[in-house]
Amino acid sequence: xxxxxxxxxxxxxxxxxxxxxxxxxxxxxxxxxxxxxxxxxxxxxxxxxxxxxxxxxxxxxxxxxxxxxxxxxxxxxxxxxxxxxxxxxxxxxxxxxxxxxxxxxxxxxxxxxxxxxxxxxxxxxxxxxxxxxxxxxxxxxxxxxxxxxxxxxxxxxxxxxxxxxxxxxxxxxxxxxxxxxxxxxxxxxxxxxxxx
Amino acid sequence: xxxxxxxxxxxxxxxxxxxxxxxxxxxxxxxxxxxxxxxxxxxxxxxxxxxxxxxxxxxxxxxxxxxxxxxxxxxxxxxxxxxxxxxxxxxxxxxxxxxxxxxxxxxxxxxxxxxxxxxxxxxxxxxxxxxxxxxxxxxxxxxxxxxxxxxxxxxxxxxxxxxxxxxxxxxxxxxxxxxxxxxxxxxxxxxxxxxxxxxxxxxxxxxxxxxxxxxxxxxxxxxxxxxxxxxxxxxxxxxxxxxxxxxxxxxxxxxxxxxxxxxxxxxxxxxxxxxxxxxxxxxxxxxxxxxxxxxxxxxxxxxxxxxxxxxxxxxxxxxxxxxxxxxxxxxxxxxxxxxxxxxxxxxxxxxxxxxxxxxxxxxxxxxxxxxxxxxxxxxxxxxxxxxxxxxxxxxxxxxxxxxxxxxxxxxxxxxxxxxxxxxxxxxxxxxxxxxxxxxxxxxxxxxxxxxxxxxxxxxxxxxxxxxxxxxxxxxxxxxxxxxxxxxxxxxxxxxxxxxxxxxxxxxxxxxxxxxxxxxxxxxxxxxxxxxxxxxxxxxxxxxxxxxxxxxxxxxxxxxxxxxxxxxxxxxxxxxxxxxxxxxxxxxxxxxxxxxxxxxxxxxxxxxxxxxxxxxxxxxxxxxxxxxxx
Numbered sequence: 001x002x003x004x005x006x007x008x009x010x011x012x013x014x015x016x017x018x019x020x021x022x023x024x025x026x027x028x029x030x031x032x033x034x035x036x037x038x039x040x041x042x043x044x045x046x047x048x049x050x051x052x053x054x055x056x057x058x059x060x061x062x063x064x065x066x067x068x069x070x071x072x073x074x075x076x077x078x079x080x081x082x083x084x085x086x087x088x089x090x091x092x093x094x095x096x097x098x099x100x101x102x103x104x105x106x107x108x109x110x111x112x113x114x115x116x117x118x119x120x121x122x123x124x125x126x127x128x129x130x131x132x133x134x135x136x137x138x139x140x141x142x143x144x145x146x147x148x149x150x151x152x153x154x155x156x157x158x159x160x161x162x163x164x165x166x167x168x169x170x171x172x173x174x175x176x177x178x179x180x181x182x183x184x185x186x187x188x189x190x191x192x193x194x195x196x
Numbered sequence: 197x198x199x200x201x202x203x204x205x206x207x208x209x210x211x212x213x214x215x216x217x218x219x220x221x222x223x224x225x226x227x228x229x230x231x232x233x234x235x236x237x238x239x240x241x242x243x244x245x246x247x248x249x250x251x252x253x254x255x256x257x258x259x260x261x262x263x264x265x266x267x268x269x270x271x272x273x274x275x276x277x278x279x280x281x282x283x284x285x286x287x288x289x290x291x292x293x294x295x296x297x298x299x300x301x302x303x304x305x306x307x308x309x310x311x312x313x314x315x316x317x318x319x320x321x322x323x324x325x326x327x328x329x330x331x332x333x334x335x336x337x338x339x340x341x342x343x344x345x346x347x348x349x350x351x352x353x354x355x356x357x358x359x360x361x362x363x364x365x366x367x368x369x370x371x372x373x374x375x376x377x378x379x380x381x382x383x384x385x386x387x388x389x390x391x392x393x394x395x396x397x398x399x400x401x402x403x404x405x406x407x408x409x410x411x412x413x414x415x416x417x418x419x420x421x422x423x424x425x426x427x428x429x430x431x432x433x434x435x436x437x438x439x440x441x442x443x444x445x446x447x448x449x450x451x452x453x454x455x456x457x458x459x460x461x462x463x464x465x466x467x468x469x470x471x472x473x474x475x476x477x478x479x480x481x482x483x484x485x486x487x488x489x490x491x492x493x494x495x496x497x498x499x500x501x502x503x504x505x506x507x508x509x510x511x512x513x514x515x516x517x518x519x520x521x522x523x524x525x526x527x528x529x530x531x532x533x534x535x536x537x538x539x540x541x542x543x544x545x546x547x548x549x550x551x552x553x554x555x556x557x558x559x560x561x562x563x564x565x566x567x568x569x570x571x572x573x574x575x576x577x578x579x580x581x582x583x584x585x586x587x588x589x590x591x592x593x594x595x596x597x598x599x600x601x602x603x604x605x606x607x608x609x610x611x612x613x614x615x616x617x618x619x620x621x622x623x624x625x626x627x628x629x630x631x632x633x634x635x636x637x638x639x640x641x642x643x644x645x646x647x648x649x650x651x652x653x654x655x656x657x658x659x660x661x662x663x664x665x666x667x668x669x670x671x672x673x674x675x676x677x678x679x680x681x682x683x684x685x686x687x688x689x690x691x692x693x694x695x696x697x698x699x700x701x702x703x704x705x706x707x708x709x710x711x712x713x714x715x716x717x718x719x720x721x722x723x724x725x726x727x728x729x730x731x732x733x734x735x736x737x738x739x740x741x742x743x744x745x746x747x748x749x750x751x752x753x754x755x756x757x758x759x760x761x762x763x764x765x766x767x768x769x770x771x772x773x774x775x776x777x778x779x780x781x782x783x784x785x786x787x788x789x790x791x792x793x794x795x796x797x798x799x800x801x802x803x804x805x806x807x808x809x810x811x812x813x814x815x816x817x818x819x820x821x822x823x824x825x
Contacts, residue, residue, distance in 0.1 A: 034264070191243060
């Protein structure tokens with residue numbers, strides 16, 4: 001089926017791709033998927049903590065996005081809209097599994113060094129710290145975790161996080177602060193050891 | 197501690213990169229001095245470092261193309277399972293708005309084709325300038341061609357949109373046509389035309405606008421817009437009057453809107469009158485416009501005496517809150533005039549308004565007095581049960597109006613501890629036999645003190661002396677009295693007592709009248725005569741003389757009282773005049789008695805001796821007729 005995409009050599013802008021996808025153009029949607037899949041997977045990996053779940057949920061995220069593409073009215077960015085779907089999926093995932101049942105993918109974490117090697121003891125401490133931190137992040141309430149991941153790890157601005165999470169920027173700032181305090185409290189032995 | 201707290205606040209902000217250089221310096225300085233804060237700072241710093249050093253997601257393990265295949269498979273599977281992708285479905289709000297639009301279209305078509313739809317010219321089918329007029333095919337057929345669209349909704353939508361564009365053009369031309377027709381039809385319409393003339397004008401306009409009305413053009417709605425928007429006041433006024441007699445309920449809104457426009461508010465007001473009941477609410481507002489006030493009040497009295505009580509209530513609810521209070525009260529006075537013209541119902545309303553902040557009580561009473569058959573209206577009000585404040589108001593109203601039927605009610609109020617004094621005074625000035633009889637009733641006057649009683653009777657004597665004297669004359673003449681409840685003798689005695697008690701010189705003739713009659717007991721007559729001597733004047737002597745000449749031999753004591761009184765009034769000459777028929781020797785004897793100390797007071801001894809001296813004089817009249825005065 002011929003589309004606008006066939007008639008131009010330059011890649012169309014994202015809003016145009018979204019419009020085409022809204023009209024049922026699978027090729028346009030594929031382009032959008034390729035552009036955003038990695039980022040969505042990255043956020044989901046931070047939130048759920050393992051590759052398999054993150055990949056499955058990223059696929060699910062795009063299936064849902066395609067099905068409900070008509071609801072996207074272009075008021076925010078398409079990336080933000082996808083992130084919002086991803087956050088909902090992560091929240092549902094956490095609810096389904098329950099906090100205690102969370103399996104920490106240490107193998108994922110330990111596959112590459114968390115910090116520059118400065119000696120065997122320091123390296124071991126750092127690895128423990130990363131593993132503990134991953135576990136501690138996972139134990140955070142969903143809202144705090146989402147705010148922390150998006151703001152501190154993904155480096156999004158407070159306004160962007162607010163748009164994605166549906167909270168106010170001030171609330172996001174508070175959530176991030178609370179998350180950081182909780183992490184400091186639960187990670188204090190490793191943090192003190194690292195400081196020595 | 198305070199420095200630590202401030203430092204921790206800075207610490208939180210430092211991780212957002214929101215610290216100024218100065219704040220950074222202070223944070224570091226404090227961290228250098230305070231171990232606890234430094235430790236906290238280092239922990240947070242290390243946490244942030246650790247968060248940033250968390251392992252990156254293993255993106256290299258991702259196979260995006262494989263994921264895409266899975267996504268497609270999932271989408272295809274959901275389509276195959278009958279779970280059609282939402283991407284191919286219209287959003288809910290589109291479905292909902294389509295449903296609403298379809299309902300509206302069907303509704304519009306129903307109303308456009310309902311029986312009699314074409315017999316209602318001027319019925320609006322849209323709003324303002326965005327009027328979606330009748331179908332493009334403006335045929336006066338009884339069945340609207342648009343009915344066919346109901347069968348095939350899809351093409352109907354396009355047809356309606358096409359017709360709307362076309363109708364906008366036609367609507368502009370229709371408005372110009374209606375404007376011109378109003379101008380032509382209004383040639384003979386004067387600004388203050390009566391309703392009959394307006395109806396004739398409306399007929400003329402509809403005759404001219406026949407084709408437009410037949411084709412269901414929203415002439416009424418066009419007229420509504422013209423009333424408020426056309427710059428031509430003649431057309432605006434004509435449209436307003438037309439809406440007044442032929443408009444719908446919705447047309448009143450345009451008329452009310454026009455009340456704010458200087459060059460057409462008078463026509464709008466008249467149109468609201470033409471509209472009858474529909475225009476009432478608009479007029480309730482118009483009455484507060486100083487320019488329209490007189491017009492509204494005059495017309496309200498003239499045209500709506502029956503419904504104006506409710507209307508006044510409505511108008512009071514619209515009373516402006518701000519502005520000059522005097523001005524508002526002035527305008528409110530016009531409403532009282534309206535109620536004055538509303539008979540008994542108006543009077544009842546006025547009673548309710550006695551304490552309304554917009555009115556003075558005196559104004560309300562004057563309005564009450566101005567009502568048709570005000571006395572009957574007020575009397576009618578008295579029958580109901582009233583609050584104390586209403587009773588006070590009614591007493592004032594009765595005092596102002598003196599309705600004959602109110603005597604009983606006022607007499608009843610005389611017994612009230614609260615209003616007794618006021619009611620008693622009202623009764624004294626009321627006038628009429630009934631009021632006098634009520635004053636003489638001990639049940640009415642029983643609560644009054646001696647001073648009050650004297651004051652009230654003096655008031656009555658000053659106010660209604662003629663009637664009192666007339667009553668005294670009728671009692672003395674044994675004429676029939678109008679009040680059958682009391683015996684004539686009893687009434688006479690009470691009246692004599694009251695008049696003597698009042699000690700009012702003007703009451704002396706009435707006292708002499710009562711004393712001259714033979715209905716009352718001699719003792720009462722003597723005492724009254726002697727008491728009257730204290731406040732009677734020279735001018736009363738002729739009547740006393742007549743009284744004396746009318747006495748017979750059995751009335752020696754009364755004759756003695758007459759002589760004492762005459763002596764009190766004019767001294768010895770009066771006694772000589774009175775006893776001119778008496779031999780000189782007896783005259784000297786009588787004058788000698790009167791010259792004794794204490795004789796003027798009419799002591800029993802003096803009276804007895806005088807009576808003895810006069811007995812032969814009066815006895816000489818025996819067998820002869822009494823000397824008539």
